[in-house]
Amino acid sequence: MAKEATQQAEGGTxxxxxxxxxxxxxxxxxxxxxxxxxxxxxxxxxxxEDQAAMxxxxxxxxxxxxxxxxxxxxKVKYRPVMCQQCDEAPCxxxxxxxxxxxxxxxLNVQIYNRCIGTRYCxxxxxxxxxxxxxxxxxxxxxxxxxxxxxVSIRPAGVMEKxxxxxxxxxxxxxxxxxxxxxxxxxxVQPACVQSCPAEAMVFGDMTDPDSKVARQxxxxxxxxxxxxxxxxxxxxYLEKAD
Amino acid sequence: xxxxLLLLVVQTASAAEQPIGFSHTAHIEKASMQCTDxxxxxxxRDSAGLPSIRKCMLCHQFIATDLPEVVRLSKYWERKHExxxxxxxxxxxxxxxxxxxxxxxxxxxxxxxCHGDVASMTVAVEAVxxxxxxCIQCHRDNSATDDCLACHF
Numbered sequence: 001m002a003k004e005a006t007q008q009a010e011g012g013t014x015x016x017x018x019x020x021x022x023x024x025x026x027x028x029x030x031x032x033x034x035x036x037x038x039x040x041x042x043x044x045x046x047x048x049e050d051q052a053a054m055x056x057x058x059x060x061x062x063x064x065x066x067x068x069x070x071x072x073x074x075k076v077k078y079r080p081v082m083c084q085q086c087d088e089a090p091c092x093x094x095x096x097x098x099x100x101x102x103x104x105x106x107l108n109v110q111i112y113n114r115c116i117g118t119r120y121c122x123x124x125x126x127x128x129x130x131x132x133x134x135x136x137x138x139x140x141x142x143x144x145x146x147x148x149x150x151v152s153i154r155p156a157g158v159m160e161k162x163x164x165x166x167x168x169x170x171x172x173x174x175x176x177x178x179x180x181x182x183x184x185x186x187x188v189q190p191a192c193v194q195s196c197p198a199e200a201m202v203f204g205d206m207t208d209p210d211s212k213v214a215r216q217x218x219x220x221x222x223x224x225x226x227x228x229x230x231x232x233x234x235x236x237y238l239e240k241a242d
Numbered sequence: 243x244x245x246x247l248l249l250l251v252v253q254t255a256s257a258a259e260q261p262i263g264f265s266h267t268a269h270i271e272k273a274s275m276q277c278t279d280x281x282x283x284x285x286x287r288d289s290a291g292l293p294s295i296r297k298c299m300l301c302h303q304f305i306a307t308d309l310p311e312v313v314r315l316s317k318y319w320e321r322k323h324e325x326x327x328x329x330x331x332x333x334x335x336x337x338x339x340x341x342x343x344x345x346x347x348x349x350x351x352x353x354x355x356c357h358g359d360v361a362s363m364t365v366a367v368e369a370v371x372x373x374x375x376x377c378i379q380c381h382r383d384n385s386a387t388d389d390c391l392a393c394h395f
Contacts, residue, residue, distance in 0.1 A: 111390045152338035
């Protein structure tokens with residue numbers, strides 16, 4: 001769970017949301033709209049044809065495919081995988097400079113300008129969702145004009161990964177604050193959740209019993225990826241129990 | 243005296259070369275304008291913003307049209323060009339800092355706290371140096387968040 005000390009330092013009496021995501025695998029069609037939305041929202045560069053052929057692509061979210069049965073009686077299952085925002089994240093204790101840590105809201109944070117690029121975190125991540133910038137990212141004109149100003153461009157030498165769209169969380173909080181109201185369920189929609197045509201993904205505060213995500217978690221269908229490792233991810237996958 | 247001289251040197255060094263010698267003090271002290279009259283976004287948006295020449299000309303089509311700096315302004319206007327103001331505040335891209343003006347205005351942080359006494363300046367100079375230390379100190383003093391993610395994302 002969130003670190004108490006950090007929570008106190010945040011000050012104020014406001015409730016600290018605990019962000020979580022539920023992904024309904026029975027709804028996911030593997031269309032990869034989330035992958036595209038994530039890349040454009042978070043300024044994730046494309047690797048190019050040659051580099052991609054060598055497996056050097058960078059995706060904050062990917063779709064894993066699982067095949068069940070033999071052709072022609074085959075069933076394909078899709079699983080969107082991004083940073084699982086673990087409560088017991090294996091990436092955090094191995095960072096020598098504290099560039100990655102869990103904040104009071106349960107987000108596994110990556111601070112780019114603190115990162116010195118040891119890459120220990122990526123090596124220790126069982127979900128292989130961390131990516132190292134070997135080179136400075138480049139966008140061929142005019143693609144450089146579509147970059148999202150709310151998200152920093154990661155320079156060469158630092159690690160990056162899914163942030164649960166931390167900038168959109170921030171934006172939603174500021175908007176709510178400007179309107180003088182509390183953050184409501186559904187105000188925060190990470191790019192993947194927003195773009196999912198099958199509405200397979202739900203994001204919200206899992207400690208709010210009325211939130212969509214809390215209801216999904218209590219549905220009895222939810223599980224976590226590589227649960228046995230004890231990483232306690234904040235991403236939950238919903239599947240029909242066999 | 244020496245420190246004042248030193249300050250003057252530092253201020254001169256950090257003063258950007260502006261296309262027009264815009265006097266902040268003339269507008270704020272004499273004309274009783276507010277910072278937000280021109281930097282409109284300061285209270286409501288991420289960026290405080292620099293005004294368009296259209297805003298300048300709302301007044302300067304009629305007011306003080308013979309002053310040399312206003313004559314220079316109207317030359318830009320006649321050529322239908324914006325004034326290429328030089329920014330004097332901002333964060334380096336490598337700092338990966340995301341700053342939002344609006345929440346700071348809502349917290350009633352005075353403009354002068356981060357920008358110095360602009361009301362008494364002619365051409366604005368970078369009177370306050372923004373460092374992570376100064377940001378965090380203020381955040382702690384005001385019980386605001388000191389989570390790295392508050393600014394770096």
